[in-house]
Amino acid sequence: MNQEHILKSIDEASKVIGKTWPLYSFVTSNPLSGYEKLPFADAVDIAKGNLNADMFIEASLYRKAYQLGEIGKEELATLLNENGLSKSPEFYLEQMESQNRTEEKNSSHDLDRIMAKWLSSFMDEGNAEWEMPNKEDGFYKAWRKLAKYDSEVSIKDIQQIPKTPSEALQHILKNIPEKDYLNIFTFHLAALPGWTGYINYRSTSNSQWQQFYPIHLEDYLAVRLWIAHHINSPILPEKEQDGTDKTIAKLQYVWLKAWERTWQNQLIHTLKKDSIIATTSQKPESLPDAQMVFCIDTRSELIRRHVESKGNYETYGYAGFFGIAMDYEDLNDGLTRKSCPPIVSSAYTVSEMPQATKAKEKLAYERKNEIEQFAEYFLKRMKNMLPSAFGFVEGSGFYYGLSLLMRTIMPGYSYRIKKNNSSSHETICEPKIDSNNLKGENHFGIPLAEKVAIVKSAFDLTGWKNFAPLVLFVGHGSHSANNPFGSSLDCGACAASPGRHNARMLAKLANLPNVRAALALDHSIEIPETTIFLGAEHNTTTDEIVIFDSELPDTHKEQLGKVKSDLMSAQRTATQDRLGMDSDSIALAQRKANNWGETRPEWGLAKNAGFIVGPRTLTKNENLDSRCFLHSYNWEMDDTGNALEGIMQGPMVVTQWINNHYYFSTVDNNTFGGGSKITHNITGKFGVVQGNGGDLKMGLPLQSLRQSDDEMYHQPLRLSVLIQAPIARVTDILSRNENLKTLLDNEWIYLMVMDPTEQNDIKRYEKNLKWVSTKENSKDVKQNARKVELELAD
Numbered sequence: 081m082n083q084e085h086i087l088k089s090i091d092e093a094s095k096v097i098g099k100t101w102p103l104y105s106f107v108t109s110n111p112l113s114g115y116e117k118l119p120f121a122d123a124v125d126i127a128k129g130n131l132n133a134d135m136f137i138e139a140s141l142y143r144k145a146y147q148l149g150e151i152g153k154e155e156l157a158t159l160l161n162e163n164g165l166s167k168s169p170e171f172y173l174e175q176m177e178s179q180n181r182t183e184e185k186n187s188s189h190d191l192d193r194i195m196a197k198w199l200s201s202f203m204d205e206g207n208a209e210w211e212m213p214n215k216e217d218g219f220y221k222a223w224r225k226l227a228k229y230d231s232e233v234s235i236k237d238i239q240q241i242p243k244t245p246s247e248a249l250q251h252i253l254k255n256i257p258e259k260d261y262l263n264i265f266t267f268h269l270a271a272l273p274g275w276t277g278y279i280n281y282r283s284t285s286n287s288q289w290q291q292f293y294p295i296h297l298e299d300y301l302a303v304r305l306w307i308a309h310h311i312n313s314p315i316l317p318e319k320e321q322d323g324t325d326k327t328i329a330k331l332q333y334v335w336l337k338a339w340e341r342t343w344q345n346q347l348i349h350t351l352k353k354d355s356i357i358a359t360t361s362q363k364p365e366s367l368p369d370a371q372m373v374f375c376i377d378t379r380s381e382l383i384r385r386h387v388e389s390k391g392n393y394e395t396y397g398y399a400g401f402f403g404i405a406m407d408y409e410d411l412n413d414g415l416t417r418k419s420c421p422p423i424v425s426s427a428y429t430v431s432e433m434p435q436a437t438k439a440k441e442k443l444a445y446e447r448k449n450e451i452e453q454f455a456e457y458f459l460k461r462m463k464n465m466l467p468s469a470f471g472f473v474e475g476s477g478f479y480y481g482l483s484l485l486m487r488t489i490m491p492g493y494s495y496r497i498k499k500n501n502s503s504s505h506e507t508i509c510e511p512k513i514d515s516n517n518l519k520g521e522n523h524f525g526i527p528l529a530e531k532v533a534i535v536k537s538a539f540d541l542t543g544w545k546n547f548a549p550l551v552l553f554v555g556h557g558s559h560s561a562n563n564p565f566g567s568s569l570d571c572g573a574c575a576a577s578p579g580r581h582n583a584r585m586l587a588k589l590a591n592l593p594n595v596r597a598a599l600a601l602d603h604s605i606e607i608p609e610t611t612i613f614l615g616a617e618h619n620t621t622t623d624e625i626v627i628f629d630s631e632l633p634d635t636h637k638e639q640l641g642k643v644k645s646d647l648m649s650a651q652r653t654a655t656q657d658r659l660g661m662d663s664d665s666i667a668l669a670q671r672k673a674n675n676w677g678e679t680r681p682e683w684g685l686a687k688n689a690g691f692i693v694g695p696r697t698l699t700k701n702e703n704l705d706s707r708c709f710l711h712s713y714n715w716e717m718d719d720t721g722n723a724l725e726g727i728m729q730g731p732m733v734v735t736q737w738i739n740n741h742y743y744f745s746t747v748d749n750n751t752f753g754g755g756s757k758i759t760h761n762i763t764g765k766f767g768v769v770q771g772n773g774g775d776l777k778m779g780l781p782l783q784s785l786r787q788s789d790d791e792m793y794h795q796p797l798r799l800s801v802l803i804q805a806p807i808a809r810v811t812d813i814l815s816r817n818e819n820l821k822t823l824l825d826n827e828w829i830y831l832m833v834m835d836p837t838e839q840n841d842i843k844r845y846e847k848n849l850k851w852v853s854t855k856e857n858s859k860d861v862k863q864n865a866r867k868v869e870l871e872l873a874d
Contacts, residue, residue, distance in 0.1 A: 085258055086249055090297055093265035096130045099284075100277030100778040102205075102766035105576045106568040107422050108685075108741035110828075111273075111752050111778060120798070120827040121333055130270045133751035135744075136332035139176035141792050145339055146173070150795065152342035159338045163330065172331050179328050188271055191313040194232055195304055196773050198223055199275050203282070204764040205289055219295035220245040223303050233310050245302035252305045252315065260316055267317040268304050269297065273751070274776030276300060278767060340797045343689055344830065347802065348842050348854055350702055351692075351834065368394040370550040370643050372616075373542070375400030375571060375579055376709045376731060377556060378688045379620045384710070385703065386623075386654040390646040395696065396542045397710040399731045400555055400573040402586040403537045406430045406513070408577065411505050412449055418575040419582055421734050428526065429516055430585050432509040435630065441508040491561070491675040506615075506628040511585040532598045535590050539605060540723045543695065543714020547611040550639055553586050554625060555579020556618040559673045560681035564760055564768050565781055569620065569684045572738055573731075584615030584628055591631075612636050621682045622669040623654040658706075679757050679783040686785060686794040688742060691735045693727055694804030694834065709735050715805040715836060724805055725813045728820055732801060736829050739799035745779035746786075746796040754781035800830040802842070807835045811849055821849070 095114030101107045110116070115123035124135035145151045146169065156169055165172065186192065201212040202219050214222040224243070227235045235241065242248040253261065269276045279300055282290045308315055372387060373396045374380035384395040401420040408419040409431040418426055434442035515526050525531075538544070557578030558569035571579040589595055590613040599605040616627045625647045629640060655665035672681045690708040692699060699710060711731055718724055745753035754760075754777040755770040763769050767776045785794045803810060810833050814821045823829045824845055831845040832854070843851040 082258065083246055083250070086246070086253070086261060087298070089261040090265050090301065093262055093269050094276075094280060094297055096127070096266050096270050097273045097277045097280055098778070099281040100274050100767065100776055101281060101576070102278070103564050103762070103768065104567055104766070105417065106565055107576050107737075108568065108572055108780075109422070109737045110740035111277075111744050112740070113737075116826065116828055117822060118826060123826075125329065130266060131273060131751055134748040136329075136336060137747050137792075137796050139173060139179070139332075140790075142176065142332075142335045142339075143173050144792065145795070146335075150342060151335065151339045152345070155341040155345065156335070156338040159334050159341070163334050165331070165334065172335075176328055176331055176335075179325060187318075188308075188313055190232075190311060191304065191308050192271055192775070193773065194230070194307055194311075195272060195300075196275060196769075196775065198230075198303065199272075199279075199300075199776075200763050200769075200773075202293070202295065203278065203289075203766070205766050207762065207765045215293040218293070218299060220248070220299040220302055233307055235310060241306060245298050248302040248306050249298070252302075252309055256316065264305075264316055265301060268301060268308075272775045274767070274778045277778050278776055336797075339795070340800065340830065343795075343797060344800050344832065344844075345854075347690055347708075347800065348832070350704075351698055351802065352840070352842065366392070367546060368392050368548045369639070370394075370552065371396065371548045372552040372554050373398050373402075373538070374554045374618065375556050375573060376691075376711045376735070377571065377573075377620075378685050378706045378709055379682075380556065380618070381699075381704050381708060381710055382658060382706045383618055383623055383625070383650065383654050386650040386657065387625075387647065388700065389653070390650050391642075393643075393646070394548065396544065396712040397696075398538060398542050398712065399734070400571040400579040400582070402553055402555070402579070402582040403534055403541070404428060404430070404513075404582050404585055406582065406585070407516070408581045411446070411509065417577055419577045419579075420575060421573055421730065422575055423733065424730070427516055428513050430511050430513050430581055432505055433512040434508060435510050438508040442505070445505055445508060488675075488677070491671045491673075491678075496670060506580075506584065507630045510631065511581065511588050513585055513589075528594055528598060531589050531592065531595050532602070534586065535595055536599060536603055536605065537726075538586060538590075540718070541726060542712040543717045543723075544712070545605075545717065547607050549608075549610050549612065550636060550643060551587075551590075551611060551613045552616045552627065552643075553583040553613065554616040554618050555581070555583035556620050558682060558684075559619055559621045560678070561674050562676035562678075563681065563757075564762055565754060565784070568780060568784075569682060572685075573734060578617060580615060580617035580628070583617065587613040587615040587628075610635075614640075619673075620684075621673040622666065623651045623658070625651070679781075683793065684780075684784055685738055685742065688735075688739055689795065689797045689800060691732060691799060691801045692803075693724070693732075693801070698804060698834075713804070715809070718805075718809075721809045721813060724803070724809060725817070728803075728813055729817060732820070732829070733823070735801075736799050736823065739797075740828070741779060742785070742794055743796045743798065745784075746792075746794050749779070749782050749785065753777070753779040753785070757781045757783050798828065798830060800832065802832045802834060804834040804836060804840070806837050807833045807843060807851060811851075814849060 098111040098113050099109060101109070112123055112127050115127055118126070127133065128135050142151065146156070160166070160169070160172070202215060202222060204212070212222060212226070214225050224238055224241050227233060227241060228238055242251055253264075256264070276297065279295055279297055283296050305315060369392045371394045374384055376397045376399055380397065387393055388395055399421070405420045405424045405426050406428040407416050407426045407430070409416045409429060411432040416429065419430070420426055513526055555574070555578060556571055557580060558566065560566050560569065567576040570576050573579070574582060590607070596607045599607065612632065614627055614629055614632065616625055618625050627640070627644065632640060652666055655669045656662060659665050659668055661668065672678050675681070687705065687707050688709065691711070692708050693711045693713045695714055696712060699708070709731070711727055713724060713727060715724070749755065754768060759771050760768045760781070761772065763776070769776060787793045814824070824831050825847045832842055833845070833851070834840050834842045842854045844854055846852055
């Protein structure tokens, strides 16, 4: 038997699953990333069979979108006509609604339950009081030593079990043709895609847990197939007739495309209005009082509008890790976490060092943290250890009762007390950056050339040339109570960590005199001596912006005071806008942030649908309803196209991940989402299961996507990207980047380009580097729609 063929088949089968990210770093990603080399329509058809999942929204929600005009009559009529569907929209709606969604019986239920039990025990990351023995030997060997104690499997002698996973697989598969290996592995990996997705994450992340307690898909399959053999669960899945109605699938896809095309046309109409079209060559009337760089996150669109309305302020959009591929060593808990996009390798580690005169304060802060951490650990042990649990509850019940009462009845007041009494290390520390390549050596900082490159990249990618006296790099984070998926509301560009650390580090680098001198000498970037850069953080739950100003010179204190006052005003109007109320909106936002029974502290990136790459003049006067990622870009300053290529290779791919994570979590929340928060249970500190077991949840909770079980909030549309740049430049970039061209050709992303060299005409990308003008297309849509209407009338 060919072991190499087995491993190759496992690798191929693993493409049916994505990665399940841990709760403490819950990165949004495309659960069908392994299918991206296929056209979207083919990919969802295959994935539906592999995962027994729904790939499109319910027909009733298509009906609602059609009734609300979100699916336009003209766009729908044209697409129905193009696909040879000649009957009325109502006829096709009724046809789709007649297909009831039915859940198939799981023939491997017992096997899935047994595997979930073993996986949760082995993969625990500190939640369990008693560890599974022999974990350091790896999953297969640890299971083998304990298998005889599993009464559900009835293995009396471990000598029955081969010593290695490869031997076990060869033994189970010895009488099965090699051509069936791929089907077998695909079936068994897809049975628990949440758990196998986390194994996929662990085996590629090289985390400490994986280093100490290794587990791989080969181990999982060896254990699963051996157990399946002993409990008479099927090894080779039975061939079933495909019950999917191909006509219904085609209809669902046509209605999805009509919805997406309608949204695109509305966006094009907005951006083409005479009142907002402005060329980037126009000179600003005056230098702004302050400039603020926000993450491209859709939630930044709202706060940017409100900040700009409060004074002479200019805002930019930039990926929230601020161009620093770093890990961050947290002073509070000593843990080092990734703080840059998952697709980027971390080149640096950023830590905290005391400011010149505050070494003693840093030591005091660290001691306080140690005491608080020990107290938390001690209380947890007292609650969980059997001998002390009852006495602890009796003795502390009164105080816990008061605490719970306070948090329940007055969560907003509790939030403000906690906020006012909490100390921040940012007031006594400054960020320090080191190279990961030099780890373990006695080194300080990184070479000047690298510092300059980081700062210059920020200016290049955003098309930035003039500098105000105050410049804020504004990262973002979220605040919510009793929310296992809280990290999903933090910065996706920072691997689901808050962006404050990256923002502070970039500000520190941009303030360095030698960096400024090199920028001026080597790159003709002149930063005035009067310009000061500061880090800040936008709390997306309360819309508060906190500025880290401990190193601010006295010369700028008055200016910063004015900025802080205006940001408080922006918080008030932004929360009013977001929460739909005229008064007490900040108090409500704070209550939602600290209410441990609140299932929707904020909506996160729900409703995301577009990614706009261009100057702020394209969108400044419009309310985009927090539906668009906004990345600043000036095509005139990007002669080589390198800046745009970087945006398309990085942020465009990441926003596609986010968009598809929301899409699939919405269309089938049971398979791809997080289920209902009401019955969540945390397992192993890293994941959530529904109720008392089952598969690990890999996506967003139901409450992050819908107003109710039947009422939609997020509209599941694929990402539509619009770039303002010469179309020849975009075409050239795509011709050099096959991965980007594949995403577009296979319709995982839509792309439109507004060409400033052709009167800002907007063209849509078609397959194989071809473009279609939206002006001509708009005429065709109306003509075709009218033609169809007349045919239907006859």
